[in-house]
Amino acid sequence: MFVTLKPSVFDPQGQTILDALSSLGYESVRDVRQGKFFELDVVADSAQEAMTISTEIADKLLANTVIEGYRVEVDPKRGEGD
Amino acid sequence: MSINQAVIETHGLTSAEYRRLLDILGREPTITELGIFSVMWSEHCSYKSSRLHLRRLPTEGPRVVQGPGENAGAVDIGDGLIAVFKIESHNHPSFIEPYQGAATGIGGIIRDIFTMGARPIALLNSLRFGELGDSRTGATTRRVVDGVVDGIAGYGNSIGIPTVGGEVAFESSYSGNPLVNVFCLGVAHAERLAKGLASGEGNPVYYVGAKTGRDGIHGATMASAEFDEHSGDNRPAVQVGDPFMEKLLLEACLEVMQTDALVGIQDMGAAGLTCSTCEMGARGNSGIEIDVSLVPQREAGMTPYEIMLSESQERMLLVAKKGREAEVEQIFAKWDLHAVRIGRVTGDGVLRVREGGKVMAEIPNRELADGAPLYSRPIKRPEGLDDLRRLDLAKLSPPVNLTEAWLTLLAAPVIASKRWVYRQYDHMVRTNTVIRPGCGASVVRVKGTDSALALSVDGNGRYCYLDPREGGRLAVAEAARNVACAGALPIGATNCLNFGNPERPETMWQFSEAVDGIAEACRTLEIPITGGNVSLYNETDGQSIYPTPVLGVVGLIKDATRALAGVFPEEGLEIVLLGDPSGALDGSEYLKTAHGSVQGCPAPVDLDRERALQSLLVEAASNRLLRSAHDCAEGGFAVALAECCIEGEGGGASVELPSTVGPHDGFGLVRLLFGEAPTRVLVSVPATERPRLLEMADAVSLPALVVGKTGGERIRIAVDGDVVADVRLEEAGNSWVTGFTRHFESVPWEQ
Amino acid sequence: MKFAIIEFPGSNCDHDAYHAVRHVLGQQADFIWHKDTDLRGADTVVLPGGFSYGDYLRTGAIASFSPVMDKVREFAAAGGPVIGICNGFQILLEAGLLDGALLRNRRLKFLCQDVHVRVEATDTPFTASAELGQVLKLPIAHREGNYHVVPERLADLEANRQVIFRYCDSAGLTSDSVNPNGSVGSIAGICNLRRNVVGLMPHPERACESLLGSDDGRVVFESAVAALVA
Structure with missing residues (x-):
């Protein structure tokens, strides 16, 4: 799960990192947005169900939807055989 | 278009x-x-x-360098320096997004200060939320508290301005509309304003x-x-x-x-x-x-x-x-x-x-x-206020066990230690903090001089709800008293007036009354208001907050080494209660905590006596007579005594009070222990200095009662020879320290 | 005796360190801006606390790339005494001048309070005037102060006596309950192998005057002065 600030919300961390990169000579980097990455190990009957649960979790806790958006990716194979 | x-x-x-x-x-x-x-x-x-109402506030005085109208007010503190300060609200944004709302509030007030050419040296905040333990709104409230505190810490700590103190209160009227009032103090060279x-x-x-x-x-x-x-x-x-x-x-x-x-x-x-x-x-x-x-x-x-x-x-x-x-x-x-x-x-x-x-x-x-239009909005005294102001104790029964009632009060979130909050704030950066947060006013020294500034922000929405005029007077008196307890002469104030919808005549009545109360107290205590902020429309679903004026007072201590702490520093000191021994239960924390009732007429403040008390404190501190001074506020005498022991180094205390004459309603001891009234301060003094202190009090006709001594492992209160409340220091400390923190142990990690 | 106090954008204990060495100890001190590449003949380098670059990305990470850090590396390589306090410690770790990393405090919150630390070694330029086992009351103020190092490296640090300060109680006893942030081995401060570079989370510069509650921190700076004279 990737949680990032919504595009219109100012990201001071990203801006500061961008400035640091530019002072290190990486002039080609045009923008930096810093976010968070969560790995959830979810036991579910289907990828769809895992997606539903994760989305709910993102909405409820992991993302502050007032300022943050999120994207969920489900990898059904991970955790198989445990 | x-x-x-x-x-x-x-x-x-x-x-x-x-x-x-x-x-x-x-x-x-x-x-x-x-x-x-x-x-x-x-x-x-x-x-x-x-x-139109604000014009009634006194804004001038011999020390005022900048009154209202600029980014912040300023008063002369000697040595060619001025203190620049202001309080401001960030209520609504803090409810929508507690972290950023509070953080940007801090950013805004800091800019107001350095824009005046002053180096910001201290932050304080006054926070009000819904009830932490409420079954319906408690979870949201705890989340808001957590976010607001985190936001203040996140911004203030990072920029390197110490958050040296403040107050946190809880009433259900703030559950849908918390109050986040932030105060900043800076120091500038007078000619560089x-x-x-x-x-x-x-x-x-x-x-x-x-x-x-x-x-x-x-x-x-x-x-x-x-x-x-x-x-x-x-x-x-x-x-x-x-x-x-x-x-x-x-x-x-x-x-x-x-x-x-x-x-x-x-x-x-x-x-x-x-x-x-x-x-x-x-x-x-x-x-x-x-x-x-x-x-x-x-x-x-x-x-x-x-x-x-x-x-x-x-x-x-x-x-x-x-x-x-x-x-x-x-x-x-x-x-x-x-x-x-x-x-x-x-x-x-x-x-x-x-x-x-x-x-x-x-x-x-x-x-x-x-050129904005100025409105003289209609004013109307709320109906039902008279009922609200009638407190009938006959319907209530007094507590069977005063010690238990005492511990319950110490654990009430309004009274309990806010350590969980202020430890998240860097309150020492810039190495000026002489008196740290925890009890009463905070004190920061002014580098390059001998002097220090004492700071306090205070308000009591409950008193104002019951009587906005008296509530305004009480807020000024309390903030100034806290500063005086630190040994500082109050020299200037800023106010943040948090009210409901001004289009309601009842709200405007509250506002007008509160302004008159503040004005009266500031005049008598000679503390000019140099600026501030008004926050209206604080209501949710038609439910208004308690009218809540918050006063920030700045006091001057000429010799920083004479700043007084609020707690007992050592064993064997005499404890003296300055002011009336007994308080009222009207609008008190006891009444709310023990009986769930918010009623009555808060005890009024005699401003002339208040002024005498504050002058005495400042003089006694500057003569090094006192070892500590602590205001008796929410929870009355017993709570003040416990706080002086728990946070201090003087161990417990054993005190004796005389019973006072009052109505025979069974609440006499409760009034004595937990009753609230202004103009009461608990001080500790070496036995050798006691006569001088009593003389000074006598000279201004201020009651002064030697009640006991510091030391021991228990806090014990006797009345007319009978022990009425008695607790181990450690047990009292445990109630006081965990009363607030226990609500946050389960807060999930912040986002 | 001349201290160089390095200022990064976002440093906020720079003036506190300056005040302590200049006004309390009466030594010379210079602010060195992070873009400068000259330490101006300093005898001791101080990396002060604060939030360099807002603590964005990772604490101390961006500052460790500042131009002045090359000079600090050279200075340290030549045996010059360097002390990193709080954020300065974090920068020294990010710059590879000290071993390990600082994680978020175990209770996740920023913590500002007094702690006690025990002096574990006196053969560094910043503890030479202290007694071995001496307990100092110093303030902490950080959110990322939970010292972490892999077990093999921890064993090395201990074997080489590179742990300089440990959290303890007022009697000098270490225990989990007086470890404020969860640091492995109750570690509050370490040094490099050569013992001239020291990093610590507590703030000795905030504890140099009794008016502020403690002057136990003076010994850290007095040691540096004495070390030079010696």
Whole structure:
């Protein structure tokens, strides 16, 4: 799960990192947005169900939807055989 | 686009206000102009409902260097220095997004202080939330508390200004509308006081700081939908603070002010570029012309309307002297900031906004800044107030076990230790903090001098709800008393007036009464109000908050080594209660905690006696008579005594009180232990100094009762020889320390 | 005796360190801006606390790339005494001048309070005037102060006596309950192998005057002065 600030919300961390990169000579980097990455190990009957649960979790806790958006990716194979 | 009735209404202008606008312009406004007027004439910027009342506050005094009207007030503290301070609210944003709401509140108040040329040296805050333990709203409230505290810490700690104290209170009336009031103190050289004005035709106008985004633009969605394509999602109501940027701005601006290349400076707070340009112009009797296409922008395709109304944080507007541009630009460049010239000062008194060659707005500055209509809104005493003010103890039964009632009170979140809160704040950075947060006023020394400043923010919404006039008087008296307890002479105050909807006559009655109460107390105690903030419309679903004026008082201690702590420093000291031994249960924390009742007439303050008490404290402290002084506030004598023991180094205490004459209702001992009344202070004094202290009290007819001694492992209260409450120090400490913290042990990690 | 106090954008204990060495100890002190590449003949380098670059990305990470850090590396390589306090410690770790990393405090919150630390070694330029086992009352103020190092490296640090300060109680006893942030081995401060570079989380510069509650921190700076004279 990737949680990032919504595009219109100012990201001071990203801006500061961008400035640091530019002072290190990486002039080609045009923008930096810093976010968070969560790995959830979810036991579910289907990828769809895992997606539903994760989305709910993102909405409820992991993302502050007032300022943050999120994207969920489900990898059904991970955790198989445990 | 055409300006029709609907567009005008969505901008919050009444038809009378719109007619006034037409008179000023002599023509129909452009949409940019309409937006500019709507924010400048909003309640927030224009104080249109409150200003007529605020005129009754005393704002002058021999030490006042700057009264209301500038970014912050200032008082003389000797040594060629001035103390610059102000309190401000950030209530609504803190409920929508607690972390950023509180953080940007801190950012805003800090900018108000350094804009005046002062180095900010201390922050305080006054916070009010719903009940932590409420089964319905408690979970949300705890989350809001956690976020607000985290936001204050996140911003204040990062920028390196210590948060040295404050207050946190809980009442259900704040559950849908918490109060986040933030106070900042700075120190400046008297001759370096900077002002927010623009003058000198042709002088360059600079923009410096963060880029402008579509943050906090209030233009209603309908109006905006008609003139641009951006959806509501593109206009976040939440602004994100960047303390790092502000730290750079702070250092760079103070460095620029060391030169004399600066004419005026103002931060872009509420109403952003609009407010700063027109207020600076109006104060300097000048015009300002800017080109919005030169304004650094964070997002593509921003309209002049959006640029003028954006409330993006960490931005400053400066007017420099012509010919000194390179000097100014160089200082900002050192701090990795880019000062952008966006316009110039003109002589025509007009705010002119261009986009490239095209004029988008042209408004006379003075009419825009000062011409908002002032309202004398209807006033009505609320019905049912008399019932509310009648306290009938006959219906209640007194506690069987006073010790248990005592422990329950110590664990009440309003009273319990706020250690969980203030340990999250860096309260020591800048190495000035002489008295740390925890008990009463905080004290910061002023480097380069012998002196120190004591600070306290206080309010009591419950008292004001029951009696707004008395509540106003009590708030001033308490904040000043706390400062005096630290051994400081109160020299100035700032107020944050948090009220409900001013369109309700009952709210305006509360407001008017509270202002009169504050004014009266400030006059008698000779503490001028040098500025502040009014926050109206604090209500949710028609439910108004308690009327809550919060007072921030600054006091001066000439010799920092004589600052007094609020707690017993050692064993074997005598404990003296200055003031009346007994208090009232009306509106008390005991009544609420034990009986769930908020009723009665709060004990009134005798302002002349209050003044005598405060003078005595200051004099006794400066003569090193006292070892500690602690105000008896919520929870009365017994709670004050416990706090002095728990937070101190003097062990427990054993005291004896005489029973007092009162109604035979079974609550006599309760009044004695937990009753609340102003003008009561618990002090500790070496036995050798006791006679002098009693003499001083006698000379001003102030009751002074030697009640006992510090030491031992228990806190014991006897009345007429019988022990009525007795607890191990450790047990009392446990109740007091965990009373608040226990609500937060399960708070999930912050986002 | 001349101290160089390095200032990064976002440093905020720079003036506190300056005040302590200049006004309390009466030594010379210079602020060195992070873009400078000259330490101006300093005898001792101080990396003060604060939030360099807003603590964005990782604490101390961006500052460790500042131009002045090359000079600090050279200075340290030549045996010059360097002390990093709080954020300065974090920068020294990011710059590879000291071993390990600082994680978020175990209870996740920023913590500002007095703690006690025990002096574990006196053969560094910043503890030479202290007694071995001496307990100092010093303030902490951080959110990322939970010292972490892999077990093998921890064993090395201990074997080489590179742990300089440990959290303890007022009697000098270490225990989990007086470890404020969860640091492995109750570690509050360490040094490099050569013992001239020291980093610690507590703030000795905030504890140099009894008016502020403790002057136990003076010994850290007095040691540096004495070390030079010796």
